[in-house]
Amino acid sequence: MAKKILFCLFLFSLSCPICAQQTSEENLKNVIFDIGFSTAGEAEIKKIDSLISICHQYGYRDCETFGYLKIANIYNKNNDIKKAFYYTDLIEKKNLMNPETDFEAVFYFHTLRSVLNQKLGERITALKLLDEVANRAKGNAYFEYLLDWQYAGLYNEMNEQDKALKAYKNAYLKAKEYRRTEGLSSRKNKNKISNSYKPTSYLAGMYLDSGKIDSARIYIEESLRDAKKVNDIGLQYVASLFAAKYYVKVKDYTKAKQNLWICKNIAVNDYKSENFQKAVITDLMNLYEQTGGKDSADYYSRQLLTLQNFNENQNKAQRDILDKKKLEEDSNKTRERNTLIYLCTGLLLGFVLVYLLYIRKSRDKNIIPTDAPVVQDNDLFEQVIMMAKENNPEFLTRFNDYCPGFSEKLLEVADLKSSEIRFCAYLYLNFSTKDIAAYTFISVRTVQTKKYRLRKKLNIPNEADIYLWLTDLLK
Known part of the structure; x- marks a missing residue:
């Protein structure tokens, strides 16, 4: 209750004309960063929305961007990838980023979009997004550790274990360097500091996967000490998860189960992201299989299947949205x-x-x-257009009257059928794919296929516009 009162007082101070004069963008950004992430839900999102409105009122574009990114990250944590994408898209739609945008905002935008694309299985896109900010991140331990950590996760998924291990090591070292350089400002950046302890657990996991148990034990013990020292649910989750993996390896099933139950409780109540839920359910299923708990193993196997089906449907819906967006962009370019x-x-x-x-x-x-110059008969042109739209059988004959030599020129290039010459005539008249499909009663996909086959037959280069190529044919 006290926190809510303080937050309301803060918003009142911002709306007060005299107090607003002392309201800086940096102060607003700090308030957004200070909103707890690990347990965040709809209540925190409403608070951030209020802050975004204030940022917009004062023209604080960077602050507005940070607000949308934090909301997107909360939705990602709570396994709502559609809303996470929506809020990152909102940044682009509102043109909030430009060459003068704070690099931290640009960095978070790219890394968050990379995570979301990684969830959809778009690893090449995810890597490209990280590459776009890699050069500007050099020399800053905070940005470098976050990048290496994310690169490592992608390399691990792509079964490039050596690259993944190297990246996790770099992330671990750079995270330590970042904490040292923060010094007295660590209280100010509590959320950032908490997050910087997580690469330790992931490095331990890589050593476990490569069979280096002793090395893994060193980092597991360090991560568990960090989790006790830093009061953060997200850090507690990753430390307990990798500790459980270690205890399973050394056959200490009691400790493994204790740590997995800690993870499960956090995943159910706070971290509902696909990766967090899937990891703990998979490990619980494997643990019970190893310890002979067949009923429990079957239960978690069904849970895992339900989760996978839900996430596949959610990811498919988001892929459809992205595909539609790409089609719209292509359509705009065509227009x-x-x-x-x-x-x-x-x-x-x-x-x-x-x-x-x-x-x-x-x-x-x-x-x-x-x-x-010789001028074409306008009446004849209008007749040809009308016959094309009506799909009249006499269309090609009239078209040849309007455009003499067209068919002969085409036949000099390739042995085309009459139907193919007719299709070329539609293209020559500059009808769009959608128009041709409507006039000839075929699907858009069929028109696209016909275009592709004609390109092959006529040896039209991929970079050449087929419309312009046909226009140049009669020159």
Whole structure:
């Protein structure tokens, strides 16, 4: 209750005109960072939303970005990947990031998007996002340890164990360096400090996987000491999880079970992310299989299957959203290209019209120009367009009247069927994929397939625009 009263007083002080003069973006960012992450839920998200509104009111773009990123990270922790993506997308939609944006905000954006893409199995995209900020992170122990830690997780998933171990070692050393350099400011950055202890447990896990039990024991003991020293649920989870893995290896099943139950309690109540839940359920299932608890093993096996099905459905829904977004971006690019083509065509027609007026004026003066261009019959053009839209069987015949030599030129390049020449005529008339599908009563996918096959037959390079290629054919 006391915390809620203090928070309300803080918001009141920000809305007060006199107090607001002393409200800095740095202070607001600190408030956002100080909101507890490990146990955060909808109540904390509402608080952050209120702070974002204040940041927006004062034009604090970096602070607004940090707010959205923290909300996205909370949703990611609570296994709602769709909302996590939504809030990172919001940063792009609002154009909150630009070349002058605080690098810390840029760094968090890239690393969080990397984590989300990793969950969807998009590891190449995840690596690329990390690579984009790697150079600017050099020389800063905090950013370097976070990057190495995330790289290590990706390498581990990709079965590149040597790279993963090296990255975890670097993350461990850089995290220690970061804590040393923080010094007296550690109280100010409590959440950051707590997080920096986690690579120790992951390094222990890598040593366990490579069979180096003694090395693993050293880091397990260190991580358990850290968890007692630092009051943070997230650190407690990772320390207990890897401690349980170690105790299973050395066949101390009682301690393994105790640590896994600590993890399960945290995963159920606070860390509902897929990775956290899946890890503890898998380890509990394996533990009971080894200790002969068949019923318990079966129970956790069913839980794991339910979790996997839920996450697969959630991830599929998010992939569909990303695919739709990519299609929209491609569609926008196509529209921009077509607009440019139409603009150029309009300008060209304008020049032709001016030139024709000049010819007419010249004729009135009994000057007969020798280089007057041949102009197509507008009525014939309109007939061809109408027949194309009606999918009239006589379309190709009329098109050849409008555009003589088109079919012959195509046949010089490749042995095409009449239906393929007809399809090329639609493309020459600059109909879009969607238009062709509608006029010829076929699917968009079929039109795309026909385009692909024509490219192959006509040897049109991948980088060449098929519309422009067909236009250039008659030049």
